[in-house]
Amino acid sequence: MKTLSVVLLLALASAASAQEAMYTAAATMPSPGVSVVRPQFNYLKFGTNPEDGTQSTDRYQLVTSFQTGIARAWSLTIDFGAAFEDSENAAGNNHLDKGIEDIDLYLKYRFYKNDTGGIDTIRAAVMFGAEFPSGDDADFSSDSVDPHAGVVLTMVRGRHGFNQEIDFRLNTNGAGVDNNGGGEGPSDALRFNSAYLYRIIPDRFTSTSTGAWYITAEMNGIYETNGDTELRWSPGLMYEGTEFAFELMAQFPLYKDLHHRAELDLAIGVGIRLTF
Amino acid sequence: MFYSSARTSARFASFLSVAATALLLSGCASNRPSNMSPEYEENVINHTVSEADMAAAKSKKAIEADTITLWVNGLGCPLCASNIDRQLERVPGVQTVAVDLSVGKVTLGLIGGAPHPSPWTLGEAVEDAGFTLVKVEQAGAAGATPAVPPKP
Numbered sequence A: 001m002k003t004l005s006v007v008l009l010l011a012l013a014s015a016a017s018a019q020e021a022m023y024t025a026a027a028t029m030p031s032p033g034v035s036v037v038r039p040q041f042n043y044l045k046f047g048t049n050p051e052d053g054t055q056s057t058d059r060y061q062l063v064t065s066f067q068t069g070i071a072r073a074w075s076l077t078i079d080f081g082a083a084f085e086d087s088e089n090a091a092g093n094n095h096l097d098k099g100i101e102d103i104d105l106y107l108k109y110r111f112y113k114n115d116t117g118g119i120d121t122i123r124a125a126v127m128f129g130a131e132f133p134s135g136d137d138a139d140f141s142s143d144s145v146d147p148h149a150g151v152v153l154t155m156v157r158g159r160h161g162f163n164q165e166i167d168f169r170l171n172t173n174g175a176g177v178d179n180n181g182g183g184e185g186p187s188d189a190l191r192f193n194s195a196y197l198y199r200i201i202p203d204r205f206t207s208t209s210t211g212a213w214y215i216t217a218e219m220n221g222i223y224e225t226n227g228d229t230e231l232r233w234s235p236g237l238m239y240e241g242t243e244f245a246f247e248l249m250a251q252f253p254l255y256k257d258l259h260h261r262a263e264l265d266l267a268i269g270v271g272i273r274l275t276f
Numbered sequence B: 001m002f003y004s005s006a007r008t009s010a011r012f013a014s015f016l017s018v019a020a021t022a023l024l025l026s027g028c029a030s031n032r033p034s035n036m037s038p039e040y041e042e043n044v045i046n047h048t049v050s051e052a053d054m055a056a057a058k059s060k061k062a063i064e065a066d067t068i069t070l071w072v073n074g075l076g077c078p079l080c081a082s083n084i085d086r087q088l089e090r091v092p093g094v095q096t097v098a099v100d101l102s103v104g105k106v107t108l109g110l111i112g113g114a115p116h117p118s119p120w121t122l123g124e125a126v127e128d129a130g131f132t133l134v135k136v137e138q139a140g141a142a143g144a145t146p147a148v149p150p151k152p
Helices: B002-030 B051-056 B078-089 B119-129
Strands: A035-046 A056-071 A074-088 A094-100 A103-114 A121-132 A146-157 A160-169 A189-201 A211-224 A229-241 A244-257 A264-275 B067-073 B094-100 B105-110 B132-138
Touching: A211 A244, A229 A264, A229 B078, B051 B132, B067 B119, B078 B094, B078 B105, B078 B119, B119 B132
Parallel strands: none
Antiparallel strands: A035 A056, A035 A264, A056 A074, A074 A094, A074 A103, A103 A121, A121 A146, A146 A160, A160 A189, A189 A211, A211 A229, A229 A244, A244 A264, B067 B105, B067 B132, B094 B105
């Protein structure tokens, strides 16, 4: 009989900002005194784990990001999540687990801005922070403070938007942690993400425009210092209004060279962003 | 067999999504009529700004009119409008804020009879919101010019 294992997973949710795809950060942020809440629900399906022999894993996770503008060009973000995991081992037995993963707290500082037109802009920001232990067991928490730092570039021209992000995380412990999804330890991890956003509706903003639809296309990569490398392709759809946004994406493997964790077969995510 | 089937399905779905996106984007690019300029199709908005305009935008002298137009760069999305709304509404003397993304314009209604802010103060609020104030026009000001939309 299938037994569900619930594993708490903390996915590094991107900061909730305008012109931002689901898994790639942007060099945008709420202004001082403005906050954005961004809950995301993800379903991820993993294949065989070469280290522990798990045959398959279904993960259901809810990740919430809370970002607030603290000063001009500065924002503070806290990400926290919970997950429920159903895994099947080599003997065909199922295991259910659930928990709360480590909490990510980081600052974003926009050090460059060049608004070249009514719509157009080029911006760059740095992000730096750390993940802090949730107090849960090794299935959910690395039980260590893991700092990370990165840089992100955003460019908007008319209907086109581009985001490029690179982020390095130093895992100071993480031994034995459930590393499905990658980057949770024990090896250090370099993430590199690219996103393209294209405004499909409206083709031109009008004087009364209050929302827009975008298609998004992301390439999400991760390299871990144990040699594991993965690249994923993530098409998506986003609606952005003046006070909220809705996003939907799917994620597929493009390249996998994994020897220490399970590989992703498929992911589907849906989320909203609320500004207040 | 189930899991290899799942991976095969995922790979096929991945290929379909890549192909569909490429077709969609190529279709969007090719939908531009042949007589449309690339800037029009790409929705590029360029404000006509002189050095005098830029100097006026930094003036610390209180605005006289009850209605003022701010020409702003970087307003790339609807959420941007929300950010600039909130910052400008906090400026003492500002009563209403209307954002027009089509030309990168923000129209402010100032409280009649109350002290009005200066262009510099409004510019600081625009910078706090994450954008750039390039020109200020008071209602009825001589020589007021709109943003120049690119030719279709």
